[in-house]
Amino acid sequence: MSTPSNGMLVELDHVTKHFPVKQGVFSRSRGRVHAVENVTLTVRRGETLGIVGESGCGKSTTARLMTRLIDPTAGTIRFEGRDITKLSQRGMRPLRREMQMIFQDPYASLNPRKTVEQIVGQPFAIHGGLSSREAKARVKELLEVVGLSREHSSRYPHEFSGGQRQRIGIARALALNPKLIVCDEPVSALDVSVQAQILNLLRSLQDEFDLTYVFISHDLSVVRQICTRIAVMYLGRIVELADSEEIFEHPRHPYTAMLISAVPRLSADGGRRKRIVVSGDVPSPVDPPSGCVFHPRCPRFHAGQCDVTEPPLEQASSEDSSHVAACYFPVQRWPVDEQELRSVSAGPRDSAAA
Amino acid sequence: MTEVVLDVRGLSVVFPTLDGEVKAVSDLSYILHRGETLGIVGESGSGKSVSSLALMGLLNKERAHITGRAQLGGRDLLSLPDDEMRGVRGKDIAMIFQDPFACLHPMHRVGDQIAEAVTAHKKVSKSIAEARAVELLGEVGIPNAKERAKDYPHQFSGGMRQRAMIAMALVHNPSVLIADEPTTALDVTVQAQILELIERVKREFDIGVILITHDLGVIAETANTVLVMYAGRAMEFGPAQELFAAPQNPYTWGLLGSMPTVERKLDELVAIEGTPPSLVYMPSGCAFHPRCSYAFDKCTTALPDLRTVPGGHADRCHLTPEQKREALNSIREVASR
DSSP states (O other): OOOGGGSEEEEEEEEEEEEEEEETTTTEEEEEEEEEEEEEEEEETTOEEEEEOOTTSSHHHHHHHHTTSSOOSEEEEEETTEEOTTOOHHHHHHHHTTEEEEOSOTTTSSOTTSOHHHHHHHHHHHHOOSOHHHHHHHHHHHHHHTTOOGGGGGSOGGGSOHHHHHHHHHHHHHTTOOSEEEEESTTTTSOHHHHHHHHHHHHHHHHHHTOEEEEEESOHHHHHHHOSEEEEEETTEEEEEEEHHHHHHSOOSHHHHHHHHHSOOOOTTOOOOOOOOOOSOOOOTTSOOSSSTTGGGOTTOOTTTTTTSOOOOEEOOSSOTTOEEOOSSOOOSSSOOHHHHHOOOSOSTHHHHO | OOOEEEEEEEEEEEEEETTEEEEEEEEEEEEEETTOEEEEEOOTTSSHHHHHHHHTTOSOTTTOEEEEEEEETTEEGGGSOHHHHHHHBTTTEEEEOSOHHHHSOTTSOHHHHHHHHHHHHSOOOHHHHHHHHHHHHHHTTOTTHHHHTTSOGGGSOHHHHHHHHHHHHHTTOOSEEEEESTTTTSOHHHHHHHHHHHHHHHHHHTOEEEEEESOHHHHHHHOSEEEEEETTEEEEEEEHHHHHHSOOOHHHHHHHHHOOOSSSOOSOOOOOOSOOOOSSSOOSSSTTGGGOTTOOHHHHHOOOOEEEOTTSOEEEOSSOHHHHHHHHHHHHHHHHO
């Protein structure tokens, strides 16, 4: 077993998660949703790892596997070097205080019948260690840390705006001094002005409390502002993984390139931009395409190769060894227009790394 | 520009409640031309959706006090009796919504629902209506339209459902299409497809489009004219290029500053402090003053007029042009650092 000091907080090792599809009166299994397929991913201490992709790509399932809220079908999950794949619920309990979550919908994730004090103080009640007076004082401190006031502790969630509720959720996540916070679309439901407040808060809390974030989002603009490393997922697989700036400046996988291109942007001159439009929809994860799962939508598709064998996740940049992508014909230059993206003149991937 | 298709003057919507009057929209005016996309942008509660629902006659008139005028093809939409409005809605002015799944009946075939929209305003046989439905589904980019018309909504993906909604909106070739957050529920690659489709449909059917969204990026890429709303009022209104090149209103600056961009990593997002005001207890003077870092005495007492500013667009703010220029320059300086 590796030591906790190797800088890796969470390690997913060839993790797969399938969900059975049940139908009919006898709930017979009619197939499986391949939610996460053979994902190997590490979360380093102190980083903000972004997981991006479209709905149904497996990003939330991956986060749930990391925190062992669901059990993997195959593979190994390690937390601080310790194998937690097979730990029982009871065995997981001491680890739960180390890993907390912030959810997307601040209206659904707070119990409407409880006061803020009860909500934020709940972790102390479960994990113990504090008298109720100490817990109350600590709740008030936490509220100030996240930018609310001490007087808010006796109020109920409905008295708060969306942004304030998200702050309550953050206070609750911070209560037990966790090492890892998984943020699942934490700003997607908020207005843009409030979204910026929450992003700035998450950033400053990270410095203050030495936090490691796993940040799940479909919004690439948000991800670029807050993440240090980014994993792009498509249909349950990681298709590209690199440092944040590297991936935005030199995307290699055509899917990443098209995702970045599809984001509406405020060009300084207000001029129109020719974006690359991906045709079609994400295929069903019950019956994923053969070979590279992106091939039916890919502009660089090569019959006979892309639809036959799945490309491995390999080094995709000669300058940056940590930049990996799963593509036989990676994008060579960025930004490109659609025509150039479609022209696959260079041979297989070796030319990119050469 | 070309022909004016919609002329809204002094639109106000007030909902009386037990807590007091909710002033959802106050004195809103704009003009929409044929072939133009007007982007209405604002945060939740800014009145961007309510103003459009009022135009569509979709607000309960017993619960909402609607005043003002909205000329569409020689008629005032706001004073039409219900039965006449029924002849206009879906025919001359159509609307699509954020959640296309909620707008389609789950137990009827998609093609039948579009055919029903055809027969709603036109006496035609069922087979002609069905053929028109298939034709429109093909028009909005649904492959195998003839077969897919027989599908139920749940067999469609989110993007296809929104395409079907657009097809339904186009049935009677309306002069105005209102799209209320049409891509907010969709993935970014599908969003790009739908935005392109709306753009194409606008050109081919020669209609005026009102695009309501909270995403300034979507506005910057698709709109010809922009209307920025806050707390029920127009804060800034003008041609998109000018408005983005030289925004005049502190609220617009705030929105632009707080928006993360995919183009580069910013050192810090400049958030607008606080939250949008309650529409019952509206702040005095300019509704934005409690959150505005440029506010001074006058802003707390007097509501600024919507004035034309140099550059040709309109803005609602007490700051002098010199003060604005200075403020904008210092914002840009910080941003470029």
